Amino acid sequence: MIQDDLEMHDKQLSLLSLYEVLKKNPTFNSSREKLIQFKPFTFLNKQKPPIAHEISRLPVTKPLLRPEDIVRMFPMDLITKCMAKVTVYQRKHSGVRELDIALEIVGLGVFANSTVALMKKGTRHSKLCKSFLVEENPELPIVLKNIPLLSNKAQVLDLTAKECLTDEIMHISLTKKFGTDPNIVVFAASTLGVVLDGHITANQSDIQLSMSGLSKEIVLFPVNCNGNH
Known part of the structure; x- marks a missing residue:
């Protein structure tokens, strides 16, 4: 896993470059090459539930991880748990925007909710790209005719x-x-x-x-x- 991450850094690929790809109304041809490079985080043990924080109240001991330093994406089940935590936090703390919330993943770090949202978008686009990977059948036009x-x-x-x-x-x-x-x-x-x-x-x-x-x-x-x- 470490070697994979080093290769991503060598290629200058991070969540920041993922953001640049996705903001340009991506197509299969324009995005696939970069999207398939991103792998999910792998957890050896069962993860503890994410912890929601207000970014403005984070202690100095819990700095936000920057998108340019992240080369992997959360698995979809963890993204879903993060989204649920944001919803619960907003219910308990009226007036707090989604952009003002961060999610702490125990043992990994603290991620801005906007970063988690970017991971969700990247995961969705990666899944869509796989839908284009169909086997070409050169005989199909003849069969149809x-x-x-x-x-x-x-x-x-x-x-x-x-x-x-x-x-x-x-x-x-x-x-x-x-x-x-x-x-x-x-x-x-x-x-x-x-x-x-x-x-x-x-x-x-x-x-x-x-x-x-x-x-x-x-x-x-x-x-x-x-x-x-």
């Missing part, structure tokens, strides 16, 4: 957003994205019938019957309103 135009398979072309997505394609897309989550069910939009002037043309008793057996926490309704999905 040989799809029978009057078959259901042709609906995959709707995903290019050249036309309005059909109910079936919206349902397939959402099911593919959320189908593995046991707390989410994707409702078939075709059950709603045609939505006209804010009114559903389908028989409401049929809709109630379709939903009567659902016990999920989240129910998604794919809807196409004037081309907005």
Whole structure:
């Protein structure tokens, strides 16, 4: 881990350079090379809960770590705990802004809440970059051009957003994205019938019957309103 940190310093990469990347409306091409360099902090033992402080009241024995001296990011679970501590602190101390709060990570140091927020943003962007890493299939254009135009398979072309997505394609897309989550069910939009002037043309008793057996926490309704999905 020490060697990795030394290499980051040699490359002049820190949370300050991460801030410079993210403030420029980053794209995959402009940010990936630097984002993938940042590794999470590794803790050998179970971490104690973060401790929230007001920056103006920090003792001299607890200096803030500067972004330019930090070359790693908190794991997402620790970031979530820090955010919760900030919320609790603000409830107990009315009028204290988020920017005025620091989080002490026992055994590691004291971090401004703005630094933790930067780590959260960096982690989110790093995760998004991974979504672009798909295997290239040079045969795909040929396969698409040989799809029978009057078959259901042709609906995959709707995903290019050249036309309005059909109910079936919206349902397939959402099911593919959320189908593995046991707390989410994707409702078939075709059950709603045609939505006209804010009114559903389908028989409401049929809709109630379709939903009567659902016990999920989240129910998604794919809807196409004037081309907005």
